[in-house]
Every structure is written in C-alpha cells, then in structure tokens.
Amino acid sequence: MAHKMSEKRSIPSVQTSSEEIAEKLTRRIFQQEFSTGMKLPSERELAAQFGVARNVVREAIKRLEAIGAVRSWRGSGAYVQDIEFIRGVDLFDTLITHEDGSVNLDFLREVIEFSGNFTRFVVRSAALHRSTEDLETLQRLVETWQGHRDNAAEQKDLSNEINRQFIKATHNRVCVGLFNTLERISEKLFSLVEATVLDFEQKQKAYHHLLEALEERDPMMAEAAVVRYLRALEEHLASNAVTRGLFSGILYA
Secondary structure, eight states: OOOOOOOOOOOOOHHHHHHHHHHHHHHHHHTTSSOTTOBOOOHHHHHHHHTSOHHHHHHHHHHHHHTTSEEEETTTEEEEOOOOSOGGGGGHHHHTBOTTSOBOHHHHHHHHHHHHHHHHHHHHHHHHHOOHHHHHHHHHHHHHHHTTTTOHHHHHHHHHHHHHHHHHHTTOHHHHHHHHHHHHHHHHHHHHHTOOOOOHHHHHHHHHHHHHHHHHTOHHHHHHHHHHHHHHHHHHHTTSTTTTTTSTTTSOO
16 A cells, blocks of 8 residues: 655745845845945846745845835845844934924933944944054045035035944944944934034044044044044033033033
8 A cells, every 4th residue: 555645845935935035135235245235136036046936035125125224126126225223213303302393302312322422432443443444544534524624515525424434444343233323313413403513623633633543543542532522512512502411421421
C-alpha cells in the first residue's frame, strides 16, 4: 500500500515575506549599500533576488516608506532617504505649541536640553574619530562660509552643511540618524522663538575653536567651544520675552 505523505508544505504569507524583505533592505540601507538618494532596484529585480512575487516586494517597499527609509515616485521608483529614528517627528508641530498657538515652554525646554547635550556629545565624538578628510572638508567649508559674510542665505546653507559634516565626522550611524531627526525639530524650534542670530565674529570664533579642537583631537576643548557658543546664544535670547529664562540651567549640566 502506498505510503501517504502527511507532511504539509509551509507557504510564507505575504505579510511575513514582505516583512522579512523590508528588514533585509533596511539593513542594506543602514550599512550604506544603498546610500541616500540612490534608487532601489526595480520591483522585478528585487523579486528575482528574493525569489518572491512582485506584490510581495511592493508590500515590502510600502513598509520602508512607513518608517521613512525610502520615498516612492510613481513611474520612477523608490529612493533612499536619510535615516530618521523618530518617525513621529511631525507631531512636534503640534506638541511644541498650545491650542491657542502660544509656545509650550515646558516641552520646548526639554527639546533644547536634549539638543544642547546631543551637540556636546557630537563634537566630542568628532574630535576623537574624525579622519584627515573630515578635517580638511570642515576647514574648506568654514573658509567658504567666511567668504560669504554679506550673504545671509548662503551663510545659512553653509552652516547647515558644516553641521552635517560634524555629524559625519563622528562616524557613528546612530548620531547620523538622530541628527536627521533633530535637524527638522531645530528648524521648527528656532522659527518659533525667532532667535537672534549671533554676529559674524562670534560664530567665526566658535568655528575656529572647534576646528582647533578637532585638529588636536581634543574632545574636552571641542565641548568647551560648544558651551561658550551656547552661553553666547543664551545671552542673545534672554532679551526675548518668549524665551526669557528658557535656557537657564539646562546647557551646562
């Protein structure tokens, strides 16, 4: 008598397969196999790589979009975005103000406290781990920034690029992910409090102290430069009724 096989074949669900593929793609993005701005392989190519149907790949890409790892454009494909660890960052637009539109000072204080301490950590880490190329890039950016003294818009863009280069110099992917999130929060923060921009000489001095610290690979010198800069910023903001006392005691713990 023929022996009947009672063994059941296990067929993975679309949900399980798409989740596994999304996890694999996320790891490849985090390991910079797919860098920011790069287009992912097509659905057909990914389906062939993973041995699944195209609808499974499509679901996996939707999962990546949900966590902000990629952005899809109809007819073009899916492109890698900067890593962000706090997908709910858009909620800050709501949490940072009250229903009447006034600034939520308690919440704002917490954001500033974290951002200040994060910046101190970043410059310490950059001083320890920067490469020669990192230092040369920062020196070139600061020199270019100095050459645009009378162009506020260009200076702002260059300042943002200098900040990103400091983050890159840490060679720490967690720092990169947090910065990509905090950068958006900071934009909202300073637009709300209408912070007074420090004058050119003060910012220039801060940059030069930071570059000196990185050149010497001195994390304590780097942190001290940031603390001096934050103290100067506090003094400028102290005259603003909205922010008076907001920074007191939170930047130097």
